[in-house]
Amino acid sequence: MSVIMSEEIEEIPLASSETSYNDAEKNDIFNREFMPHINSMYNFAFRLTMDEDDANDLVQDTYLKAFRFISSFERGTNAKAWLFRILKNSFINDYRKRSKEPSKVDYQEVETTYNSEEAAEVDHTTDLRVETVQDMIGDEVATALNSLPVDFRTVIILCDIEGFTYEEMAKILDIPIGTVRSRLHRARNLLKDKLKVYASSMGYDTDED
Amino acid sequence: MLLDMHSSASASENNETRKPQKQYCEHHAECLKKIQAVLDGEASEAEKEHFRENMDDCLHCIKMYHLEKCVKESLQAKVDKRLCPDNLVQAIKAKLNIPA
Numbered sequence: 001m002s003v004i005m006s007e008e009i010e011e012i013p014l015a016s017s018e019t020s021y022n023d024a025e026k027n028d029i030f031n032r033e034f035m036p037h038i039n040s041m042y043n044f045a046f047r048l049t050m051d052e053d054d055a056n057d058l059v060q061d062t063y064l065k066a067f068r069f070i071s072s073f074e075r076g077t078n079a080k081a082w083l084f085r086i087l088k089n090s091f092i093n094d095y096r097k098r099s100k101e102p103s104k105v106d107y108q109e110v111e112t113t114y115n116s117e118e119a120a121e122v123d124h125t126t127d128l129r130v131e132t133v134q135d136m137i138g139d140e141v142a143t144a145l146n147s148l149p150v151d152f153r154t155v156i157i158l159c160d161i162e163g164f165t166y167e168e169m170a171k172i173l174d175i176p177i178g179t180v181r182s183r184l185h186r187a188r189n190l191l192k193d194k195l196k197v198y199a200s201s202m203g204y205d206t207d208e209d
Numbered sequence: 210m211l212l213d214m215h216s217s218a219s220a221s222e223n224n225e226t227r228k229p230q231k232q233y234c235e236h237h238a239e240c241l242k243k244i245q246a247v248l249d250g251e252a253s254e255a256e257k258e259h260f261r262e263n264m265d266d267c268l269h270c271i272k273m274y275h276l277e278k279c280v281k282e283s284l285q286a287k288v289d290k291r292l293c294p295d296n297l298v299q300a301i302k303a304k305l306n307i308p309a
Binding site: 038047055137139191 | 241242245246249250251275276277279280281283284285287288289290291292293294297298300301304305307308
Protein backbone atom coordinates (compact mmCIF):
# COMPACT_ATOMS: atom_id res chain seq x y z
CA MET A 1 0.00 0.00 0.00
CA SER A 2 1.88 3.07 -1.17
CA VAL A 3 0.82 6.44 0.11
CA ILE A 4 1.89 9.81 -1.23
CA MET A 5 4.28 11.54 1.16
CA SER A 6 2.30 14.79 1.51
CA GLU A 7 -0.81 12.89 2.59
CA GLU A 8 1.14 10.94 5.16
CA ILE A 9 2.46 14.08 6.82
CA GLU A 10 -1.03 15.48 7.13
CA GLU A 11 -2.07 12.35 8.96
CA ILE A 12 0.44 12.83 11.75
CA PRO A 13 -0.61 15.14 14.59
CA LEU A 14 1.54 18.25 14.76
CA ALA A 15 3.99 18.30 17.62
CA SER A 16 5.11 21.51 19.29
CA SER A 17 8.66 20.27 18.83
CA GLU A 18 10.25 17.22 17.34
CA THR A 19 12.34 14.92 19.47
CA SER A 20 15.32 13.06 18.20
CA TYR A 21 15.30 9.53 19.60
CA ASN A 22 18.03 6.92 19.14
CA ASP A 23 17.14 3.43 17.92
CA ALA A 24 16.88 1.94 21.41
CA GLU A 25 14.59 4.76 22.53
CA LYS A 26 12.42 4.36 19.43
CA ASN A 27 12.02 0.64 20.09
CA ASP A 28 11.28 1.31 23.72
CA ILE A 29 8.56 3.87 22.91
CA PHE A 30 7.10 1.54 20.32
CA ASN A 31 6.97 -1.42 22.70
CA ARG A 32 5.95 0.38 25.88
CA GLU A 33 3.72 3.18 24.62
CA PHE A 34 2.36 2.11 21.21
CA MET A 35 1.94 -1.67 21.40
CA PRO A 36 -0.27 -1.74 24.54
CA HIS A 37 -3.01 -0.08 22.45
CA ILE A 38 -2.93 -2.53 19.55
CA ASN A 39 -6.10 -4.40 20.56
CA SER A 40 -8.07 -1.15 20.87
CA MET A 41 -6.59 0.01 17.57
CA TYR A 42 -7.56 -3.23 15.88
CA ASN A 43 -11.08 -3.07 17.28
CA PHE A 44 -11.42 0.54 16.07
CA ALA A 45 -10.10 -0.44 12.62
CA PHE A 46 -12.49 -3.36 12.45
CA ARG A 47 -15.48 -1.24 13.48
CA LEU A 48 -14.55 1.37 10.86
CA THR A 49 -13.86 -0.98 7.96
CA MET A 50 -16.13 -3.86 9.05
CA ASP A 51 -13.67 -6.20 7.38
CA GLU A 52 -10.86 -8.23 8.97
CA ASP A 53 -8.41 -7.90 6.06
CA ASP A 54 -8.97 -4.15 5.80
CA ALA A 55 -8.56 -3.85 9.57
CA ASN A 56 -5.25 -5.75 9.36
CA ASP A 57 -3.99 -3.42 6.61
CA LEU A 58 -5.15 -0.31 8.43
CA VAL A 59 -3.54 -1.26 11.74
CA GLN A 60 -0.29 -2.27 10.08
CA ASP A 61 -0.20 0.91 8.00
CA THR A 62 -0.87 3.02 11.10
CA TYR A 63 1.86 1.42 13.22
CA LEU A 64 4.40 1.72 10.40
CA LYS A 65 3.56 5.41 10.02
CA ALA A 66 3.67 5.93 13.78
CA PHE A 67 7.18 4.48 13.88
CA ARG A 68 8.36 6.46 10.86
CA PHE A 69 7.11 9.71 12.41
CA ILE A 70 7.98 8.82 15.99
CA SER A 71 9.93 12.08 16.41
CA SER A 72 6.55 13.88 16.30
CA PHE A 73 5.45 11.95 19.37
CA GLU A 74 6.36 13.37 22.74
CA ARG A 75 7.21 10.57 25.14
CA GLY A 76 4.78 10.17 28.04
CA THR A 77 1.94 12.04 26.32
CA ASN A 78 -1.34 10.46 25.20
CA ALA A 79 -0.11 7.73 22.83
CA LYS A 80 -3.54 6.16 22.45
CA ALA A 81 -5.15 9.38 21.18
CA TRP A 82 -2.12 10.06 18.94
CA LEU A 83 -2.35 6.59 17.37
CA PHE A 84 -6.13 6.74 17.00
CA ARG A 85 -5.82 10.01 15.13
CA ILE A 86 -3.32 8.53 12.67
CA LEU A 87 -5.52 5.49 12.17
CA LYS A 88 -8.66 7.55 11.62
CA ASN A 89 -6.87 9.83 9.11
CA SER A 90 -5.39 6.83 7.28
CA PHE A 91 -8.87 5.38 7.08
CA ILE A 92 -10.30 8.59 5.62
CA ASN A 93 -7.57 8.82 2.98
CA ASP A 94 -7.97 5.19 2.03
CA TYR A 95 -11.74 5.48 2.22
CA ARG A 96 -11.78 8.45 -0.14
CA LYS A 97 -9.66 6.52 -2.62
CA ARG A 98 -12.05 3.61 -2.47
CA SER A 99 -15.03 5.89 -2.98
CA LYS A 100 -13.79 6.40 -6.55
CA GLU A 101 -14.62 2.76 -6.99
CA PRO A 102 -18.35 2.16 -7.15
CA SER A 103 -18.28 -0.67 -4.61
CA LYS A 104 -17.85 -0.74 -0.83
CA VAL A 105 -19.35 2.52 0.43
CA ASP A 106 -21.50 5.37 -0.70
CA TYR A 107 -19.32 8.30 0.19
CA GLN A 108 -21.84 10.80 -1.13
CA GLU A 109 -24.35 9.59 1.41
CA VAL A 110 -21.88 10.18 4.22
CA GLU A 111 -21.04 13.66 2.97
CA THR A 112 -24.69 14.60 2.74
CA THR A 113 -25.35 13.39 6.25
CA TYR A 114 -22.24 15.11 7.54
CA ASN A 115 -23.11 18.43 5.94
CA SER A 116 -26.62 18.38 7.30
CA GLU A 117 -25.40 17.49 10.76
CA GLU A 118 -26.19 20.83 12.40
CA ALA A 119 -29.39 21.38 10.41
CA ALA A 120 -30.62 18.00 11.52
CA GLU A 121 -30.81 19.06 15.16
CA VAL A 122 -34.52 18.53 15.23
CA ASP A 123 -36.75 17.40 18.02
CA HIS A 124 -36.29 13.75 18.50
CA THR A 125 -38.08 11.24 20.59
CA THR A 126 -38.11 7.51 20.39
CA ASP A 127 -40.46 5.05 21.95
CA LEU A 128 -37.67 2.51 22.20
CA ARG A 129 -38.01 0.75 25.53
CA VAL A 130 -35.21 0.10 27.99
CA GLU A 131 -36.38 -3.51 28.29
CA THR A 132 -36.09 -3.98 24.52
CA VAL A 133 -32.47 -2.81 24.51
CA GLN A 134 -31.70 -4.93 27.55
CA ASP A 135 -33.02 -8.01 25.73
CA MET A 136 -30.82 -7.43 22.67
CA ILE A 137 -27.64 -9.42 22.21
CA GLY A 138 -24.30 -7.82 21.28
CA ASP A 139 -24.53 -8.71 17.59
CA GLU A 140 -27.87 -6.93 17.32
CA VAL A 141 -26.47 -3.76 18.90
CA ALA A 142 -23.35 -4.05 16.69
CA THR A 143 -25.51 -4.38 13.57
CA ALA A 144 -27.35 -1.18 14.45
CA LEU A 145 -24.01 0.57 15.12
CA ASN A 146 -22.53 -0.69 11.84
CA SER A 147 -25.49 0.69 9.89
CA LEU A 148 -24.66 4.28 10.91
CA PRO A 149 -22.72 6.56 8.52
CA VAL A 150 -19.04 6.40 9.39
CA ASP A 151 -18.74 9.84 11.05
CA PHE A 152 -21.52 8.99 13.47
CA ARG A 153 -20.28 5.46 14.02
CA THR A 154 -16.85 6.87 14.83
CA VAL A 155 -17.94 9.17 17.67
CA ILE A 156 -19.92 6.40 19.33
CA ILE A 157 -17.00 3.97 19.09
CA LEU A 158 -14.59 6.54 20.51
CA CYS A 159 -16.87 7.64 23.35
CA ASP A 160 -18.88 4.59 24.36
CA ILE A 161 -16.61 1.71 23.39
CA GLU A 162 -13.14 3.22 23.85
CA GLY A 163 -14.03 5.69 26.60
CA PHE A 164 -12.23 8.74 25.22
CA THR A 165 -13.06 12.12 26.73
CA TYR A 166 -14.67 14.82 24.57
CA GLU A 167 -11.35 16.66 24.58
CA GLU A 168 -9.47 13.60 23.32
CA MET A 169 -12.12 13.02 20.67
CA ALA A 170 -11.79 16.62 19.53
CA LYS A 171 -8.05 16.05 19.02
CA ILE A 172 -8.47 12.69 17.30
CA LEU A 173 -11.15 14.00 14.93
CA ASP A 174 -9.70 17.52 14.62
CA ILE A 175 -13.03 19.18 15.37
CA PRO A 176 -14.15 21.54 18.20
CA ILE A 177 -15.56 20.04 21.42
CA GLY A 178 -18.97 21.58 20.65
CA THR A 179 -19.05 19.62 17.40
CA VAL A 180 -18.07 16.45 19.27
CA ARG A 181 -21.08 16.95 21.54
CA SER A 182 -23.56 17.70 18.79
CA ARG A 183 -22.29 14.89 16.55
CA LEU A 184 -22.50 12.46 19.44
CA HIS A 185 -26.03 13.62 20.21
CA ARG A 186 -27.09 13.13 16.61
CA ALA A 187 -25.29 9.78 16.35
CA ARG A 188 -27.08 8.46 19.42
CA ASN A 189 -30.46 9.55 18.09
CA LEU A 190 -29.71 7.74 14.83
CA LEU A 191 -28.58 4.67 16.73
CA LYS A 192 -31.78 4.59 18.76
CA ASP A 193 -33.78 4.89 15.52
CA LYS A 194 -31.87 1.91 14.09
CA LEU A 195 -32.41 -0.10 17.28
CA LYS A 196 -36.11 0.77 17.16
CA VAL A 197 -36.46 -0.30 13.50
CA TYR A 198 -34.58 -3.49 14.25
CA ALA A 199 -36.69 -4.21 17.33
CA SER A 200 -39.90 -3.66 15.34
CA SER A 201 -38.72 -5.95 12.55
CA MET A 202 -37.99 -8.64 15.12
CA GLY A 203 -41.44 -8.21 16.62
CA TYR A 204 -40.21 -6.81 19.92
CA ASP A 205 -42.69 -4.62 21.72
CA THR A 206 -41.63 -1.00 21.28
CA ASP A 207 -44.78 0.74 22.40
CA GLU A 208 -44.56 2.83 25.51
CA ASP A 209 -46.29 1.18 28.42
CA MET B 210 -50.58 18.21 55.07
CA LEU B 211 -53.95 19.18 56.54
CA LEU B 212 -52.29 22.05 58.40
CA ASP B 213 -50.76 23.26 55.19
CA MET B 214 -54.22 23.61 53.67
CA HIS B 215 -54.86 26.44 56.12
CA SER B 216 -51.73 28.30 55.36
CA SER B 217 -51.33 29.78 51.91
CA ALA B 218 -47.65 30.43 52.55
CA SER B 219 -47.05 26.81 53.50
CA ALA B 220 -49.17 25.55 50.65
CA SER B 221 -47.21 27.60 48.17
CA GLU B 222 -43.94 26.41 49.66
CA ASN B 223 -45.20 22.87 49.51
CA ASN B 224 -46.08 23.27 45.85
CA GLU B 225 -42.54 24.41 45.10
CA THR B 226 -40.96 21.38 46.66
CA ARG B 227 -43.51 18.82 45.47
CA LYS B 228 -44.21 19.57 41.86
CA PRO B 229 -46.30 17.04 40.01
CA GLN B 230 -44.15 14.91 37.74
CA LYS B 231 -44.11 16.17 34.16
CA GLN B 232 -45.14 13.63 31.55
CA TYR B 233 -43.70 15.59 28.63
CA CYS B 234 -40.59 17.75 28.52
CA GLU B 235 -40.77 20.60 26.05
CA HIS B 236 -36.98 21.04 26.31
CA HIS B 237 -36.21 17.38 25.79
CA ALA B 238 -33.63 17.92 23.02
CA GLU B 239 -31.57 20.18 25.29
CA CYS B 240 -32.20 17.99 28.32
CA LEU B 241 -31.06 14.95 26.38
CA LYS B 242 -27.72 16.64 25.61
CA LYS B 243 -27.25 17.35 29.32
CA ILE B 244 -28.19 13.79 30.24
CA GLN B 245 -25.63 12.46 27.76
CA ALA B 246 -22.95 14.80 29.13
CA VAL B 247 -23.69 13.52 32.65
CA LEU B 248 -23.48 9.88 31.55
CA ASP B 249 -20.24 10.61 29.67
CA GLY B 250 -18.77 12.23 32.78
CA GLU B 251 -18.46 15.51 30.86
CA ALA B 252 -21.19 17.67 32.40
CA SER B 253 -20.47 21.14 33.74
CA GLU B 254 -21.64 22.06 37.25
CA ALA B 255 -24.62 23.92 35.74
CA GLU B 256 -25.56 20.88 33.68
CA LYS B 257 -25.29 18.59 36.70
CA GLU B 258 -27.52 20.93 38.68
CA HIS B 259 -30.08 21.06 35.87
CA PHE B 260 -29.94 17.27 35.67
CA ARG B 261 -30.55 16.84 39.44
CA GLU B 262 -33.54 19.18 39.35
CA ASN B 263 -35.11 17.46 36.36
CA MET B 264 -34.59 14.01 37.77
CA ASP B 265 -36.88 15.02 40.62
CA ASP B 266 -39.85 16.21 38.62
CA CYS B 267 -39.72 15.27 34.94
CA LEU B 268 -40.83 11.77 34.03
CA HIS B 269 -39.86 12.34 30.42
CA CYS B 270 -36.26 13.15 31.42
CA ILE B 271 -36.13 10.19 33.82
CA LYS B 272 -37.14 7.87 30.97
CA MET B 273 -34.61 9.44 28.61
CA TYR B 274 -31.91 8.99 31.25
CA HIS B 275 -32.62 5.29 31.71
CA LEU B 276 -32.72 4.65 27.96
CA GLU B 277 -29.46 6.55 27.31
CA LYS B 278 -27.76 4.72 30.17
CA CYS B 279 -28.99 1.37 28.89
CA VAL B 280 -27.83 2.02 25.29
CA LYS B 281 -24.42 3.22 26.49
CA GLU B 282 -23.97 0.23 28.77
CA SER B 283 -25.04 -2.14 25.98
CA LEU B 284 -22.40 -0.66 23.66
CA GLN B 285 -19.76 -0.98 26.37
CA ALA B 286 -20.60 -4.44 27.60
CA LYS B 287 -22.31 -6.34 24.80
CA VAL B 288 -20.57 -5.33 21.59
CA ASP B 289 -17.79 -7.80 20.89
CA LYS B 290 -14.27 -6.36 21.13
CA ARG B 291 -12.05 -7.74 18.37
CA LEU B 292 -8.51 -8.63 19.40
CA CYS B 293 -5.53 -8.00 17.17
CA PRO B 294 -4.29 -11.29 15.68
CA ASP B 295 -0.87 -12.36 17.00
CA ASN B 296 0.53 -12.77 13.50
CA LEU B 297 -0.23 -9.12 12.76
CA VAL B 298 1.75 -8.02 15.83
CA GLN B 299 4.67 -10.20 14.68
CA ALA B 300 4.41 -8.90 11.10
CA ILE B 301 4.53 -5.26 12.20
CA LYS B 302 7.55 -5.85 14.44
CA ALA B 303 9.32 -7.83 11.71
CA LYS B 304 8.82 -5.01 9.19
CA LEU B 305 10.33 -2.53 11.64
CA ASN B 306 13.13 -4.86 12.79
CA ILE B 307 11.96 -4.57 16.36
CA PRO B 308 12.89 -7.59 18.51
CA ALA B 309 9.79 -9.61 19.47
